[in-house]
Amino acid sequence: MSRLRFGIFMAPFHSPVGQDPTSAYERDLDVIKQLDKLGFDEAWIGEHHSCGHETIPDPMIFIAHAANHTRHIRLGTGVVSLPYHNPLWVADRALFLDHLTRGRFMLGLGPGALPTDATMIGISLEDQRGALEQDVDVLMALLRGETVSARTGRYNLVEARTQYTAYSDFDIAVAAIASPTGPRTAAKNGLGLLSVGATVQDGFDALALHWDVMEQRSAEFGHRASREKWRLVGPMHLAETREQAIEDVRFGLDDWCEYTQNVVAAPHFRAVGASFEERVAWVNETGLGVIGTPDDAVAQVERLSKQSGGFGAYLLMHHEWARPEATAKHYELFARYVKPRLQGTTARLQQSEDYGRTRWQELDKRQADAIQAATDRHAKERAEAG
Template sequence: MALKFGTFMAPFHPPGTGQNPSTAYERDVALIQHMDRLGFDEAWIGEHHSCGTELIPDPFMFIMYMANLTKHIKLGTGVTSLPYHNPLWVADRALFADRLLRGRFMLGIGPGALPTDADMIGISLEEQRGAMEEDFDVLMALLRGESVTKETNRYRLKDARTQYAPYSDFDIAVAAIASPTGPRAASKNGAHLISVGATAAGGFDALALHWDVMEERAPQFGHKADRTKWRLAGPMHLAETKEEAIEQVRYGLDAWCDYTQDVLAAPHFRAAGKSFEERVEWVNESGLGVIGTPDMAIAQIERLEKQSGGFGSYLLIAHEWARHKDNLNSFELFADHVMPRFQGSADRLTGAEQWARSRWDELDGRQGAAIAAATERHASEKSGSQA
C-alpha cells in the first residue's frame, strides 16, 4: 500500500543550542509551510508545559495559526494530553477546528508524555494511563453526539453534549510508546494509532505488542484493525552524503540526547552514549532512526515495514539536530528521493523514460533521416524556383 508521510512535532528546541522561543516558533511555522509545498500529507503538533524544550502548550492554537499559512497539509494535535482537560472542552475544540479547517484537521490523544506536566497539576503518574482510557471513552461519546453524565476526580459532566456534528470524518488517533494503553483505547473506539518512538530499541519490541492488541480487541467492540490507520514515528536527518549528515548534526544532536538523558523523565525514550560519536552510532545502529542519506532512510522504512507487517504512514519526528537550513534540506531530500519510493509517484516517470530509451535507436535514426529529407526537399524547391 502507498504510504503517507508527515511530521510528529513536539517540537524539540533544546536550550543547549541557544533558543529564543519566538524564533523557535518561527522555525516550526517555516518547516510546516515547507512540508506543505513539498507534498507531505500531515503535521502533528504536541502539547507540553514543562522542561524548557518542547515549547508548544496548546496545539489547537498553533494549528489555527497555521491554517491560513498552509494550503494542503493536514494539521493535528499530536497529541492532546487528555487527562489534563475536561473531555467536553476537547470535543468542542476539535469540532470547531474541524469546521474552520474544512477537513484538514486531525485529533490526536494521549495520556501526557512529560511526568513534570502531570505532577504540576496533581495527576498521579500511576493513574495517568487509566485516566486517558476512561476519558477517551467519554470524548468519543461526546463526538458521536451522545449525552454524557459522569464524575471523576478530574471533572464532572452533567447531561453534557456537543452543539453540532463534525464537518468531516476527521482522523482520531491515539498515541502509544511502550505500554498497551494506546492500542487498547484505539481498538475499543475504532480510532487510529500512532506508535511514537516505535523505531527505538524497545519500540521495535512494542510494535508487535501494539498491533496484537489492536487485532485482538477491535473485533470485541465491533471494529476492524486497519493497518492503513497505523502511523509510525521516528527521527531522521538526511544529507547528500552520510559524512555531511553527521557533520550537520554536530549542531544539536548532543543537546537533544542530553535532554532525553537528564531532563525528560521517560526511560522508554532515552538516548544512549555520552560522546557525539557514540550517539550517532546509537541512532544509526539501534534502529532508532537515520543520520545519513536518502538510501539509508529508504532502508529504515523498509525494515520497519517488515518488522511491523505493514503500516499506513511514517512520521518524521522533528528534532533540530541540525541548523534550520540543513533541516529544511533534509525534508526536501526526503520528499524528492524517499517518498516516491513508497508512493509510486515516480513509477510512470520511470516507465516513460525506459520506454523512450527502448525506442531511441529506431526513433533517433528516423528523426535524423526525416530532418535530412526535409532539408534536402527545401533545398530542391529553392533551386527549382530560381531556375
C-alpha cells in the same frame, strides 16, 4: 494497502533552553510550510507545559495558525493530553478546527508525556493512563453527538452535548509509546494508532505488542484493526553522504540527548551514550533511526514495514539536531529520493524513460530524416517559385 504516507511528528524540541521562543515558533512554521510544498501528507504537533524544551502549549492554536500558511498538508494534534482537559471542550475545538481547515484537521490523543505537566495540575502519574481510557470513551460519545453525564475527579458533565457537527470524517488516533494503554484505547473505540516509540529498542518488540493488542481488543469490541490508520514515528537526519549527516548533527544531537537523559523524566524514551560518537551509534546501530543518506532511510522504513507487517504512515520525528538550512536539505532529500521509491510514484516515469531509450536510435534517425525532408521540400518550392 494504499500508498504509504509520510509526515512529521513535531514535539517540538528546541534544545538547549535559552533560545528566543518567537523565532523558534517561526522555524516550526517554516518546516511545515516547506513540507506542504514538498508534498508531505501530514504534520502532528505536540502539547507540553514544562521542562523548557518542548514549547508549544496548545497544538490546536498552532494548527489554526499553520492552516492559513499551508494549502494541502493535514495538521494533527500530536497529541492533546486529554486528561488535562474537559472532554466537552476538546470535542468542540476539534469540530471547530475541522471546519476551519476544511477537513485537514486530525485529532491525536494521549495521556500526557511529561510527568512535570501532570504533577503541576495534581494528576497522579499512576492514574494518568486509566484516565485516558475513561476520557476517550466520553470524548467519542460527545463527537458522535450523544448526550453525556459523567463525573470524575477532573470534571463533571451534566447532560453535556456539543452543538457542532463535523465538516469531515477526520482521523482520530491514540498515542502509544511503551505501555499497552494506547492500543487498548484505540482498539476499543475503532481509532488509529500513533506508535511514537516505534523504533526504541528496550528489550521487547513494541510494534508486535502494539499490534497484538490492537487486533485482540478490536475484535472484542466489534471493530477491525486498520493498518492504514497505524502511524510509526522515528528520528532521521539525511545528507548526501553519511559523513556529512554526522557532521550536520554535531550542531544539536548532544543537547537533545542531554534533555532526554537529565531533564524529562521519561525512562521509555531516553538517549544512550555520553559522547557524541556514542550517541550517533545509539541512533544508527540500534535501529532507532538514521543519521545517514536517503538509501539508509529507505532501508529503515522497509525494515520497519517487514518487522511490523505493514503500516499506513511513517512520521519523521522532528528535532533540531542540525542547523535550519541542513534540516531543510534533509526534508528535501527525503521528498526527492525516499518518498518516491517507497510510494512507487516514479515507476511509470522510469518505464517511459526505458521505452525512450529502446527506441532512441531508430526514432532519432527517422526524426532527423523527417526534418531534412521538410527542409528540402521547402527549398524546392522556393526554387520552383523563382
